[in-house]
Amino acid sequence: MTLDVSKIRADFPILQRKIGDNPLVYLDNAATSQKPQQVIGALTHYYTHYNANVHRGVHTMSIEATEAFEEARKKVARFIGAREPESIVWTRNISEAINLVAYSWGDTNIKSGDEIVVTAMEHHSGIVPWQQLAMRSGAELKIIPRTEDGRLDMDAAGELITGKTKMVAAVQMSSVLGTVNDVKALGKLAHDHGALILVDAAQSAPHMPIDVGDLDCDFLGFSAHKMLGPTGIGVLYGRPELLEEMPPWMFGGDMILTVSYEDASWNDLPYKFEAGTPNIADAIATGAAIDYLSDLGMDNVLAHEHALTEYALSRFSELERVTVMGPTDTKDRGGIISFMHDTIHPHDMGTALDQMGIAIRTGHHCAMPLVRSYDVVAAARASFYIYNTQDEVDLLIDGLKQTEEYFLK
Amino acid sequence: MMGGTSGLGDLDELYESIILDHYRNPRHTDPLDSPDIDVEANNPFCGDEVHIQLDIEGDSVDGVSVSGQGCAISQSSASLLAEMLDGKSTEEAMEIVTLVRRMMRGDELTEEEQDELGDILALEGVKRFPVRIKCALLSWTALEDALQDRA
Ligand SMILES: Cc1ncc(COP(=O)(O)O)c(C=O)c1O
Numbered sequence: 001m002t003l004d005v006s007k008i009r010a011d012f013p014i015l016q017r018k019i020g021d022n023p024l025v026y027l028d029n030a031a032t033s034q035k036p037q038q039v040i041g042a043l044t045h046y047y048t049h050y051n052a053n054v055h056r057g058v059h060t061m062s063i064e065a066t067e068a069f070e071e072a073r074k075k076v077a078r079f080i081g082a083r084e085p086e087s088i089v090w091t092r093n094i095s096e097a098i099n100l101v102a103y104s105w106g107d108t109n110i111k112s113g114d115e116i117v118v119t120a121m122e123h124h125s126g127i128v129p130w131q132q133l134a135m136r137s138g139a140e141l142k143i144i145p146r147t148e149d150g151r152l153d154m155d156a157a158g159e160l161i162t163g164k165t166k167m168v169a170a171v172q173m174s175s176v177l178g179t180v181n182d183v184k185a186l187g188k189l190a191h192d193h194g195a196l197i198l199v200d201a202a203q204s205a206p207h208m209p210i211d212v213g214d215l216d217c218d219f220l221g222f223s224a225h226k227m228l229g230p231t232g233i234g235v236l237y238g239r240p241e242l243l244e245e246m247p248p249w250m251f252g253g254d255m256i257l258t259v260s261y262e263d264a265s266w267n268d269l270p271y272k273f274e275a276g277t278p279n280i281a282d283a284i285a286t287g288a289a290i291d292y293l294s295d296l297g298m299d300n301v302l303a304h305e306h307a308l309t310e311y312a313l314s315r316f317s318e319l320e321r322v323t324v325m326g327p328t329d330t331k332d333r334g335g336i337i338s339f340m341h342d343t344i345h346p347h348d349m350g351t352a353l354d355q356m357g358i359a360i361r362t363g364h365h366c367a368m369p370l371v372r373s374y375d376v377v378a379a380a381r382a383s384f385y386i387y388n389t390q391d392e393v394d395l396l397i398d399g400l401k402q403t404e405e406y407f408l409k
Numbered sequence: 410m411m412g413g414t415s416g417l418g419d420l421d422e423l424y425e426s427i428i429l430d431h432y433r434n435p436r437h438t439d440p441l442d443s444p445d446i447d448v449e450a451n452n453p454f455c456g457d458e459v460h461i462q463l464d465i466e467g468d469s470v471d472g473v474s475v476s477g478q479g480c481a482i483s484q485s486s487a488s489l490l491a492e493m494l495d496g497k498s499t500e501e502a503m504e505i506v507t508l509v510r511r512m513m514r515g516d517e518l519t520e521e522e523q524d525e526l527g528d529i530l531a532l533e534g535v536k537r538f539p540v541r542i543k544c545a546l547l548s549w550t551a552l553e554d555a556l557q558d559r560a
Contacts (some may be wrong), residue, residue: 348481
């Protein structure tokens with residue numbers, strides 16, 4: 001079964017919007033996705049009908065809010081194949097999830113002489129927290145390089161991951177190249193050497209089925225806003241035995257069990273890592289986003305985007321002066337296409353396309369070292385989701401042709 | 410066909426024909442042998458780069474070279490700057506920099522001030538595209554810094 005895209009589009013109020021005189025063609029999904037009415041409705045419903053703080057009241061609304069909040073956590077757990085809901089920690093986004101691990105686990109376990117291995121494809125939030133941890137601890141940060149065709153050099157990975165390695169952190173789908181990395185194989189390499197693996201699923205969780213059991217990863221994180229959910233909420237999955245051992249990294253209400261003026265003890269998982277009143281509304285709406293995706297079926301989401309990417313790549317090949325970064329075949333590749341023109345700067349392309357209602361991303365895509373490895377400082381990027389169509393791909397390609405004509409005559 | 414594509418809407422407001430002309434045929438790009446002022450500026454976020462070299466004779470700009478790479482706005486703006494500078498006193502150059510800044514801020518300019526800007530007025534449309542103002546100002550800021558350092 002493929003997706004019924006016109007039915008899906010009807011669920012997204014924003015897709016009715018015009019940019020100037022043109023209908024919106026939203027191709028910046030890797031930055032953030034649009035939200036269906038079901039998610040917007042979950043937010044309004046909570047604030048309209050049972051807004052209350054969680055985990056502390058005996059009154060009806062607090063009980064309702066707590067139940068909905070915890071039910072959303074269970075939905076996240078099921079969505080990624082985690083057996084225990086307490087392995088799911090709410091964070092603000094994946095950046096916070098990675099920071100949590102780098103501070104809590106990292107500061108306890110990483111010492112001078114240890115090595116942390118990341119890939120050349122990490123987003124800044126998959127580099128900088130580890131870089132800082134390395135600086136704090138005297139550990140060394142190693143980078144698994146990419147190959148010419150935009151894939152991870154797994155041979156190099158085999159050499160870089162050694163007995164000195166304590167943590168491997170890898171992005172499952174590159175936000176620039178669309179490459180889907182074999183994080184399961186990286187996890188095996190890590191575990192064979194007694195290291196852990198953290199998977200950055202920011203771009204994969206929205207677009208493909210994920211099973212933390214099958215991946216056999218120790219940590220995994222993502223942001224709700226890239227998968228139909230609201231901004232301001234994300235998820236850290238951690239193997240419960242590991243989370244259990246890790247110290248809290250923020251302190252306050254909710255995360256404590258008992259407090260005296262001299263000392264405090266910590267609450268159970270996952271609350272130990274959730275200091276203060278959590279983002280209740282957005283957690284509940286994340287549950288609604290996951291319901292929406294689960295109803296479509298992640299296999300169908302993947303198949304839809306696979307077909308769209310294949311079509312888009314074939315149309316991009318018509319543009320002689322445009323180079324696509326990353327794999328040009330659709331094997332292990334998601335719906336993210338970064339590209340550059342031999343003359344026209346990405347910002348000029350972005351501004352021109354915007355005049356036609358087409359939203360793409362331009363810049364370094366928060367992956368400066370990776371983009372620079374292509375000898376450019378900036379690129380343009382189109383990225384797809386469940387509501388995008390072949391017609392929209394055609395509009396993009398036509399738009400690029402018009403842009404070329406405009407600037408170069 | 411320049412700037413006439415219907416789908417491209419208001420694009421001509423940003424990319425006036427003078428701008429596209431300077432972008433396609435930048436002025437004063439030949440490097441100077443022993444410049445008195447030699448500055449590079451770049452915007453790491455979008456990768457725009459400009460390289461400005463000036464020969465100063467007494468109080469006046471006696472030779473200009475401006476080169477770089479980046480978007481049409483940053484590069485045409487740099488070329489317009491090069492064209493403006495030739496033969497100007499450093500004081501006059503600073504005045505123009507101030508005018509360009511005021512234009513980008515959306516200040517009302519007097520007719521005299523507009524005359525003084527000349528072709529540079531073509532950059533006025535950029536102010537309606539806030540994210541691109543940085544591109545337009547890159548070379549002007551670099552020039553300002555260099556002249557201030559010298560003063
Ligand atoms: C692969 C990857 N990791 C991390 C992030 C950071 O996500 P957030 O800004 O929601 O923390 C992004 C977002 O662009 C991403 O694409």
